[in-house]
Amino acid sequence: MSLAGKTAIVTGSNSGIGLGIARELARAGASVVINSFTDRPEDHALAAEIAEEHGVAVRYIKADMSKADECRALVEQAGACDILVNNAGIQHVAPIDEFPVDKWDAIIAINMNSAFHTTAAALPMMRKAGWGRVVNIASAHGLTASPYKSAYVAAKHGVVGMTKVVALETAQEPITANAICPGYVLTPLVEAQIPDTMKKYDMSREDVIRQVMLERQPSKEFATVEQLGGTVVFLCSDAAAQITGTTISVDGGWTAL
Structure with missing residues (x-):
């Protein structure tokens, strides 16, 4: 499953799931852009570490995923985007009637709206390159619900729906769009x-x-971050060329209940 010659952008990827995905894409030979909203020396050092470990080009680009213009600028600054992994996300737990409006707005912006903006910026690049993969990191909460997580569940359901739309709009092109739905990682x-x-x-x-x-x-x-990274790499492979517009659950059977 070599991804040599491909450029991947992974949002929210200087820690956790995003970092695990970035490492696996680099292991598969892709050049990688990692991202978060900070701009610290350790962010750039992390990119250099991954690059040295896997012998590929890795850059860190700061972008605040709550801001539409920065989402689009991330893709533009990367200069190429064959693989887009929309991973950035935050969480807040509260009853609906007590849910802070600013938390609702931030979760919808970062967890859902950012994927719209990055995808809109990336698709022209993928079409020009004649190949593309959009992988959205949704959640088991993109398929089911839990109390007190209204914004998160709404955003992740929205990501799953948007994934299907992107897949239909690119169905006759060598571009796929899928959502991975992890349980607890x-x-x-x-x-x-x-x-x-x-x-x-x-x-x-x-x-x-x-x-x-x-x-x-x-x-x-x-689930482990390495397993999620491996699932992303699979979706980028030729074996997954006809897998589009669907969800892949990595949840230990959660959504089978």
Whole structure:
């Protein structure tokens, strides 16, 4: 599944799922643009580290995914976009009648609107190149719901719907669009939550993971960032050329319930 000669942009990718995806794309030979809203020396050092490890070109480009113009500028500044992975996302939990309006607006902007703006900027590049892959990182919450996550669930459902539209608009071109729907993924952020959850419930690490964090994940195992990266690489391969407009769940059976 060599992606040599391809340029990939991964939004929200200086940590967690996005970073795992960026690393796997680089491992497959793609040049990669990683992104976040900061512009620190360590962001650029991370790009250099990935480049050295895999022998490909890797750049860090700052862009705030809550701002439409910066979303589009990210793609334009990259100069090429064969593979677009819309991964950037945030979360807030509250009942609908208490949900802060600013949090709603930020989640919709970053989790959903950003994918519209980057895709709109990337499609002309893909058409000019004669090949393209749009991979949107949705969520199990793009297919089902949980209480107190109204903005996140709405945004992720929107991402799934938009993915289908992009697929239909590019159906007769060598471009595909798909959404990956992860369940709970073991990221540094999730790992950091485990000790506090152990104290809260007075449980062992194993019991907290199985009974609390992975209550809705039948496998009782986290997905890994490497597995999600591998799924993205597969969707970019020739084997997936006729997979478009669909969702791939990486959720340990969550949505089978």
